Amino acid sequence: MKTIASFILAAAAVTLAAPASAQFAKPEDAIKYRKASLTVMAAHFGRVAAMANGRVPFDAKAAADNAAVAEAMSKLPWAAFVDGSDKGDTKAKSEIWADGAKFKDASEKMQAEMSKLAVAAKTGSLDSIKVAVGATAGTCKACHDAFRKD
Numbered sequence: 531m532k533t534i535a536s537f538i539l540a541a542a543a544v545t546l547a548a549p550a551s552a553q554f555a556k557p558e559d560a561i562k563y564r565k566a567s568l569t570v571m572a573a574h575f576g577r578v579a580a581m582a583n584g585r586v587p588f589d590a591k592a593a594a595d596n597a598a599v600a601e602a603m604s605k606l607p608w609a610a611f612v613d614g615s616d617k618g619d620t621k622a623k624s625e626i627w628a629d630g631a632k633f634k635d636a637s638e639k640m641q642a643e644m645s646k647l648a649v650a651a652k653t654g655s656l657d658s659i660k661v662a663v664g665a666t667a668g669t670c671k672a673c674h675d676a677f678r679k680d
């Protein structure tokens with residue numbers, strides 16, 4: 531009985547961890563998934579960045595809500611850079627697969643800065659948000675420069 535209970539718990543844990551190990555039937559599905567999560571992340575990060583840059587009026591609740599969505603999205607694309615998904619409707623450079631450690635490092639830097647932004651946004655301090663938006667955008671750009679075709 532104990533064994534069955536442990537098995538069920540383990541299965542539940544795997545199910546809950548699914549976003550981090552999303553499975554894809556075809557390479558195109560992985561490409562669509564990572565582009566979709568990056569697009570949603572950019573949309574919500576962009577709303578916070580627009581406030582930080584003074585393009586839209588600062589709204590603390592909107593900033594916190596959008597930063598939280600961007601943070602959640604920041605965790606998703608990476609499991610979708612599966613082998614065989616370097617070809618097709620993608621700007622991903624082959625360096626992603628050739629230098630996986632460097633790509634992972636770049637992705638982790640972005641996630642770390644996006645998390646700091648979410649924390650800053652929760653405090654409601656526009657000055658802290660400005661700093662965090664700048665740092666986060668820097669990690670977006672660094673990864674694009676190294677790993678995305680123009």
Ligand code: ASC
Nearest residue numbers: 572575576579667668670671
């Ligand atoms: C954004 C966005 C990116 C980054 C990048 C930073 O808002 O969509 O891809 O910032 O432009 O240089």
